[in-house]
Amino acid sequence: MRxxxxxxxxxxxxxxxxxxxSFLVIQRANVNPFRLFYNLTFEKMNWTLNQARVGLQxxxxxxxxxxxxxxxxxxxEANYLYGLSDAIRVVRVDFTKPQINVVxxxxxxxxxxxxxxxxxxxxxxxxxxxFGTEGMGHFDGEGFGxxxxxxxxxxxxxxxxxxYLVINLxxxxxxxxxxxxIEVDLPVLVDDRPISYFPAGKQTLNGAQALNLAxxxxxxxxxxxxxxxxxxxxxxxxxxxxxxxxxxxxGIYQAIANxxxxxLSAGDIATLLCLVPRMxxxxxxxxxxxxxxxxxxxxYIPNMSQQMMVYHWDERFPDWIxxxxxxxxxxxxPSE
Numbered sequence: 178m179r180x181x182x183x184x185x186x187x188x189x190x191x192x193x194x195x196x197x198x199s200f201l202v203i204q205r206a207n208v209n210p211f212r213l214f215y216n217l218t219f220e221k222m223n224w225t226l227n228q229a230r231v232g233l234q235x236x237x238x239x240x241x242x243x244x245x246x247x248x249x250x251x252x253x254e255a256n257y258l259y260g261l262s263d264a265i266r267v268v269r270v271d272f273t274k275p276q277i278n279v280v281x282x283x284x285x286x287x288x289x290x291x292x293x294x295x296x297x298x299x300x301x302x303x304x305x306x307x308f309g310t311e312g313m314g315h316f317d318g319e320g321f322g323x324x325x326x327x328x329x330x331x332x333x334x335x336x337x338x339x340x341y342l343v344i345n346l347x348x349x350x351x352x353x354x355x356x357x358x359i360e361v362d363l364p365v366l367v368d369d370r371p372i373s374y375f376p377a378g379k380q381t382l383n384g385a386q387a388l389n390l391a392x393x394x395x396x397x398x399x400x401x402x403x404x405x406x407x408x409x410x411x412x413x414x415x416x417x418x419x420x421x422x423x424x425x426x427x428g429i430y431q432a433i434a435n436x437x438x439x440x441l442s443a444g445d446i447a448t449l450l451c452l453v454p455r456m457x458x459x460x461x462x463x464x465x466x467x468x469x470x471x472x473x474x475x476x477y478i479p480n481m482s483q484q485m486m487v488y489h490w491d492e493r494f495p496d497w498i499x500x501x502x503x504x505x506x507x508x509x510x511p512s513e
Contacts, residue, residue, distance in 0.1 A: 204500055208426070213329050226348050233273040234273065235272035235273055236272055236273065236451075236452065236455055237272055237275075237448045237449075237451035237452045237455070238272055238444075238448035238451070240272060240447075241271070241272055241273055242269060242270060242271045242272060242273075243269070243270045243272075243339045244267065244268070244270075244325045244336065244337060244338055244339050244340075244377065244502065245267070245268045245269075245270060245338070245339060245340045245341065245342060245441075246265075246266075246267060246268075246323065246326060246330065246338045246340070246341040246342070247266040247267075247268055247341075247342050247343075247344075248262040248264065248265055248266075248326060248342075248343045248344075249262070249263050249264035249265075249308060249342070249343075249344055249345075249346050249391070249406075250263065250306070250322075250343055250344070250345050250346065250347060251263035251346050251392070252264055252345060253347070257310065257311070257321070257322065257343065257345070257438045258310060258311055258312040258458065259307070259310050259312040259313065260306070260307065260310060260322065260345070261284075261303050261304070261306065261307050262284060262306035262307075262322070262326055262343075262458040263284065263300065263346060263388070263392070264281075264284075264301075264304070264391065264403075264406055265281065265282040265283075265290070265326070266279050266280065266281055266282070267279075267280045267282060267330065267336060267338070267498065267502060268280070269502040269503065270449070270452070272448075272452065274460065275441045275452055275455060275456050275460060276460045276462070276505065277456070277460060277461050278462045278464065278465045278501060278502050278503075278505045279407070279410065279461070279462065279464065280464045280501045280502050281403045281406075281407065281457075281463075281464065281465075281466055282302060282330070282498075283302070283329030283399050283400070283403070283466060283488050284301065284302055284303035284399060284469075285301050285303070285399055285485070285486065285487050285488050286301065286302040286303070286487070286488045286490060287299050287300070287301060287302075287333070287476060287478075287488065287489055287490075288300060288301070288302050288305065288329050288333045289329075289333060290305060290329065291305060291309075291316070291318070291329045291331075291332055292324055292328070292329055292330035292332060293316055293317045293318040293325075293328060294308060294309065294315050294316050294317070294325055294328075295315050295317070296308050296315055296480055297479065298478070298480065299476070299478065299479070300478060300479075300480055300499045301478065301485065301487055302326070302329060302330075303326075304351055304478075304480065305326050305328075305329040306322040306323070306325060306326040308325065308480070309315045309321055309322040309323075309324060309325025310322040313379075316328075320341060320440065322343070323343050323364055323438060323439075323440075324341070324421060325343040326341075327341050333495075334356075334494070334495040334498050334499075335495050335499070336495070336498055336499060336502065337495055340439070340440055340441050340445065341438075341439060341440055342437065342438075342439040342441060343438035343439065344436075344437055344438075345436060346388055346391065346392070347375070347388075348386065348433055348436045349384075349387070349388060349391070350384030350385055350388040351384060351433060352384070352413070352429065352433065353382070353383065353384035353387045353388075353413065354383060354384035355425070355429045355432070355433075356413065356416045356417060356418065356422050356425075356429070357380045357413035357416070357422065358381050358382060358383050358384075358387075358416075359381070359382055359387060359409065359413055359415075359416050360379060360380070360381050360412060360415070360416075361379070361380060361382060361387075361390075361408050361409065362378065362379045362408075363376070363377050363378060363380070363405075363408065364377065365377050367390060367393050367397070367405065368396060369389065369393035369395050369396065369397075371390055372392075372393075372424070373386070373389035373390065373393060375390055375393075380500070382404065382409075382412075387409050390405055390409060391405060391409055393405060394459065400466045400468060403465075403466055404465065407463040410463070411458075411463060414458070414461055415458060416509075417453060418441055418453070418454075418456075418458070420454075423453060423454055426450055426453070427450060430450075431444060464501040464502070464505070464507035467484075467494070467497050469496055470490065470491070470497065471488045471489065471494065472488065472489040472490075473486060473487070473488055473489075473490065474486070474487070476489075
């Protein structure tokens with residue numbers, strides 16, 4: 178009986194010690210213990226460190242979700258000193274389901290420059306990247322062009338960006354070649370002669386062909402190009418699901434890592450690579466541009482000193498972006 182009492186005493190001392198230690202850790206971390214208790218019990222049962230809901234823990238990594246800015250830059254040099262963002266995507270990665278929702282933004286959307294940029298007057302969305310590049314030097318924030326583009330998206334459309342990834346379209350062609358090409362199924366022919374021509378239907382493309390399809394613009398609208406680029410991205414995802422290709426992904430990334438501009442750490446990249454084999458094609462959603470809530474018309478752009486064809490938008494467009502990112506909605510706009 179005495180041994181049991183001794184063990185109870187020891188257990189009680191240990192328990193008190195753990196409680197005291199926990200409160201010391203909480204205090205050193207400047208966390209209010211009562212607020213912590215409230216967060217864990219009442220405020221949607223959120224963990225304060227990774228904001229993960231109980232029962233919906235991430236499959237890979239520590240975070241429940243990321244919102245990532247992905248930009249394809251059409252610049253013929255190997256560096257990112259200058260360049261225009263030719264393809265702009267906001268991507269929500271849900272690590273709990275998993276689910277990836279890809280939302281395209283037209284490069285010709287008219288926006289206000291971010292507050293940290295010293296350019297006055299409205300501009301086109303892709304110009305925020307250009308004027309923010311290190312070579313242009315008009316952005317007084319972090320991340321140069323990518324940071325400026327992310328800030329413009331956050332301030333104009335109220336979409337917080339967690340990370341950015343910028344890839345030169347020339348490197349994009351190397352990636353397609355490295356995974357052995359891609360198979361696409363085009364709904365209509367794409368005639369961009371004399372540069373390229375693609376018949377409708379299924380066909381296998383190498384890196385150069387995929388790049389030409391992504392760039393095709395002579396006879397096509399920006400929305401058409403966005404849809405073509407989405408077909409290419411979907412084909413790349415299908416290709417990397419091949420186990421043989423999947424095994425080569427770390428090596429492929431290492432080969433092109435110095436040619437990619439990103440704030441993702443090596444650990445973050447490993448988290449993304451961890452997610453790939455756990456995903457099916459039906460968890461990848463590509464939103465289509467909501468042309469019925471955008472108005473295309475000419476407007477004077479001060480930094481270019483000329484009239485440009487741009488897309489105007491109203492409050493329905495940010496609502497659509499947020500809904501598509503969160504739920505993968507295919508509808509063009511939320512109901513009013």
